[in-house]
Amino acid sequence: MRVSLLALPVVLTLACGGPDGPGADAAEGGDALARDALSRDAGLAAPDSAVPDASGAADAAEAPDAWDASGADAGEPLSDGGAPDTGVIGPGDAGPAAPQISRFAAAPSALVGTGTTTLSFEVTGATSLSIDPAVGTVTGTSTTVTVSASTVFTLRAVGPGGATTATTAVVLRPGYYVSPGGLDTNPGTRGQPFKTLAHALRQASSGMSVVLLSGLFDRTNEGCPNCVNVRVTLPNGVELRGDRPRAATLEQITVEQISGTSTVADLALDGATLAATMANLGEIMFVQGVSFSNDAILSAAGQAAIVMRPGSLSGPYTTRARNFAFALGESTILIQGGEIDAGNLISPNFGTALFRIVQQARLGLQGVTIRNARGSAIMASGSGPTRPVQVSLQDSRFERVGSAGNCGAGGAIVLVGTTQLLLNNSAITDGGGAAICLRTTANATVALQNGAILSGNGGGITTEIAATAQLLLGVDHASINDNTGPGVDLYGSGRLVLDQGSVSRNGVGIQLHPGSLDRVFVRARGTNYLANGTFGLAVLAGSSHPSLGFDFGTAADQGGNRFVGNTTAGIRLEVQDIVAVDASGNGWNPGVQGADASGFYTAGTVITGPAANGGNVQLVNGSVVRF
Secondary structure (H helix, E strand, O other): OOOOOOOHHHHHHHHOOOOOOOOOOOOOOOOHHHHOOOOOOOOOHHHHOOOOOOOOOOOOOOOOOOOOOOEEEOOOOOOOOOOOOOOOOOOOOOOOOOOOOEEEEEEEOHHHOOEEEEEEEEEEEEEEEEEEEEEEEOOOEEEEEEOOOEEEEEEEEEOOOOEEEEEEEEEEOOEEEEEOOOOOOOOOOOOOOOOHHHHHHHHHOOOOOEEEEOOOEEOOOOOOOOOOOOEEEEEEOOOOOOOOOOOOEEEEEEEEEOOOOOOEEEEEEEEEEEEEOOOOOOOOOEOOOOEEOOOOOEOOOOOEEEEEEOOOOOEEEEEOOOOOOOOOOOEEEEEEEEEEEEEOOOOOOOEEEEEEEEEEOOOEEEEEHHHHHHOEEEEEEEOOOOOOOOOOOOOOOOEEEOOOOOOOHHHHHEEEOOEEEEEEEOOOOOOOOOEEEEEEEOOOEEEEEEEOOEEOEEEEEEEEEEEOOOEEEEEOOEEEEEOOEEEEEOOOOOEEEEOOOOOOOOOOEEEEEOOOOOOEEEEEEOEEEEOOOOOOEEEEEEOOOOEEEEEOOOOOOOOOOOEEEEEEEEEEHHHHHOOOEEEOEEEEEOOOOOOOOOOOOOOEEEEEEEOOOOOEEEOOOOOOEOE
């Protein structure tokens, strides 16, 4: 049985809407996102509906994988894998193959007014090539054409085996060109561009593009060389992009979007800022093909969303900044792919992190790698009891992130206040401090799912939870292994649900320090606690604890866990109250404390402390373990 504490956060669905690329209408898809992807009601499940009760039963069933009517996985071809029928009669002889077009693209694919674009192509097996309309026969691998209207070009490749075609589109949008060598008294055409970005954006309206030609756009170019930073406003529905990928550089300029949905594409940011401060849900700044360097940052506020499409975080991006991205209010930042190399330059200080997410904001990382950060990668600080900060990592990796010492300063991810964190098929490895650090007076939820890994860090999950709050931790087909400190170190209340996971080869597997008012419940099925430095599970308490519960398996629902090879013992209970632990159907050290040669106990066996202490269980008072 699998127990899931969290539904998949809504931030991961943002990729489904919006423009298809720099040439698409910047407003396209915004309404759908407002209704669907950005709906707060579609977000993380509330803890009360997701956390199992004492019986361990989950409240909601998992959704099945998608299948089509044939029974094949969705998206799989239904053919037998053979080649398509070519129409050739001769048995075993398909004749010459048709030409293969592996690439046909236009750069740029979007133009303002009449302009030129380069059509590039890669073709094999062709004796002749032609492009329609109005281009004709071509040779080589590219040709430059003049475009005066939006056009779909068709490449036709002809060879002994027949003909093959491919298409690519060039979109013409109304708008203006800007160049450091231009003049604001010019008409804003390619031949007579504007000079300043601010002037061009003031002239632009929804559906238009502002295109930056090659060069440096800085404070001096904007007419304010002594300004600390120049701020310009990106209007609703306007696309701001470079004429060529990252040939135009913004330096010490803040581009702010205050309403609607717009796109920023193909620019280089050098100490510049993209700021989205929209007030309405569903308003988005799309970012594509933008490079970042020298403390360039993203900033989101209000109910704005910033969506960085694949390839936007090019580089890898190396930063000295305290924050690469900052989100507050109910805003969302979603980054799809890329790398951040912090270069071991960021000092480990509480509140300093590459991503700072506060109040009720959300962060989603999909396919993102962060490495070499002495400080934290993410600090999330929630202030809303009903709308917590949400952080989601999907197919992402943190490598060598964090420092030893105070976990709030050196944890790879630091959670403060009301927070929810999901790691789905993601890994945090080889950090100096804790992989996840919680220092909170409010409820926090952490879910590790589908191959998530915390490994090789100073610790796995370290928590300091106030008496009025609790940690909800789910480990579902995930592992917390090979950390020098505890895999889980909990001070305070918590519900820990582990299913088909591993907590092995840590300094100690799970270490609990409940206080007199704390409530702790641990349930595990199919989880390994192997070769930890001291204990698989240790409960260390110095006062009375009426609310401790442990379910590692019952007669009706066998545990299937393994407590083997831990240096001191599988389980140690160091508590004043007498506690009963259900542990039926698990594997233990063979031949120890009554376990048979295979490491199993006869059903109904009970070990009662304190006299019966050994390598499988240690009970310092009259607590009992029921096998």
